[in-house]
Amino acid sequence: MDALSDLLRRSRTSDADVRQLIQRPPWSMTFDEAPPLTVFAALGGPAVLRLDDRPDVAPADLAAGDIALVTQTRRHTISDDLGTAPQVVIRAGHKQLLGASEHHAGLVxxxxxxxxxxxxPGATTVLRGTYEPQGDAGRRLLSTLPPVARIPANPRTGAALDLLSAEAAxxxxxxxxxxxxxxxxxxxxxxxxxxxHSGLERPTWYRALSDSAVGAALERIHTEPxxxxxxxxxxxxxxxSRAAFAARFAELVGQPPLAYLTDWRMTLAADLLRDGSGTTVAAAARAVGYQDAFAFSVAFKRVxxxxxxxxxRETATSAH
Structure with a gap:
């Protein structure tokens, strides 16, 4: 299994949510207490996205068909124009209406x-999907993304967005x-x-996937950690050769092969220990390839x- 597929599979959650707004301007919606990862797309018209709690991040203009991946924010606003005042705040699935009723009737x-x-006619369709990536695998996924990543419209994502919009209804x-x-x-x-193609800074391991030798090694590690x-x-x-492979792996991935393997094993073990199933340290150690629980504990504490x-104990407590 390739590294991206494995990361997405292990960080996946069952409570992803999809909503869409089909509205003529002016419109503006603020999302408070947002989840860790939000996917926005504008269909049939432009939109602008700003992170209200990240003034250091410039607003992102979305043309028709563009996608924005949003992280590192708990409050953001999407609107037809930066000058349009928010008409509704959505928090925990509940809408709080702002201003005169004639300004937000369509939004509800x-x-x-x-x-x-x-x-x-003339309305813009805004798709919004949300994720709650789980555990250490989810943390690794989110750590690869900037606060806002804008992906311009293209045929492959456009076809998928059209289908998602139809299915959402x-x-x-x-x-x-x-x-x-x-x-x-x-x-x-x-x-x-x-x-x-779109200038998103690629994680080191993502760059390595296109290298036949290192990409294959990563696939083996993720298939049998x-x-x-x-x-x-x-x-x-x-x-x-061993020396040539080790040097190339470190150059592309940013870590020596066994250091990457250890880090990934500790990610898997961390999620096993936090999942609430009562996994013991010894069981977690065996699951990620350690027969000696002491050696596993040393490696885990180091990472x-x-x-x-x-x-x-601490992650089980925080989960409740």
Whole structure:
């Protein structure tokens, strides 16, 4: 399994949410207590996005078909124009209306399931999908993204957005599962496009995926993280000498092979210990390839700064 697929799979949550607004200007919506990752897309018209709690981040202008991935903010506003005052604040799924009623009537009118607005000719459709990436895998995913990543319109994401917009207005059996998977698809397409063509700073491991030898080694590590990998074994499978492989891996990934392997194993172990299933330190150690719980504990503390037993207690407490 490649590194991006594995990271997305392990950070995935079951409570992704999709909503859309179909509204003529002027319109403006503020989202308070926002989740860690939000996906916005503007269809049929422009929009502008600002992070209200990040004045250091410039507003992002979205043309029709553009996507914005939003992180590192708890409060942001999307509108037709920066000069349009917010008409509604949404917090924990509840709408607080602002100003005179004639200014926000369309924003609260239900057109279809998960769909609001006036739905009139000339309206812009704004899609919003939210994620709560889980655990240390989720943290690693979010750490690769800037506060706002804008991905310009392109044919592949455009087709997916059109389909997501149509599906968001339906209410059929399995609809939540369909929407979740479609939102996953758009997130992956946006990350691909952003890293390949749109100036999004690529994580070191993402750059390595395009290298046949190092990309294959990363795939082996993510497919079998508990295997007792050695640099010599990974180098041999890549058809390279040990020294040449180690140097190339470190150059592209930013870490030596076994350091990357250890960090990824500790990410997996951290999520096992926090998931509430009562996983013991010894069980977590075995799951990520350590037969010796003491050696595992030493490695875990070196990477995470605390012992695995303390990590399990503290993260279980914070989760409740």
């Amino acid at each position: 009118t239900t057109l279809a399931p998960r769909t609001y607005g006036d739905g009139l 339906l209410d059929e059996p399995g609809q939540d599962a369909v929407l979740h998977r479609m939102l996953d698809l758009i997130l992956v397409l946006a990350l691909r496009e952003g890293c390949a 508990a295997h007792r990998w050695t640099v010599a074994e990974l180098a041999a499978s890549a058809g390279m 995470k700064g605390v012992s695995p037993s303390r990590w399990g």
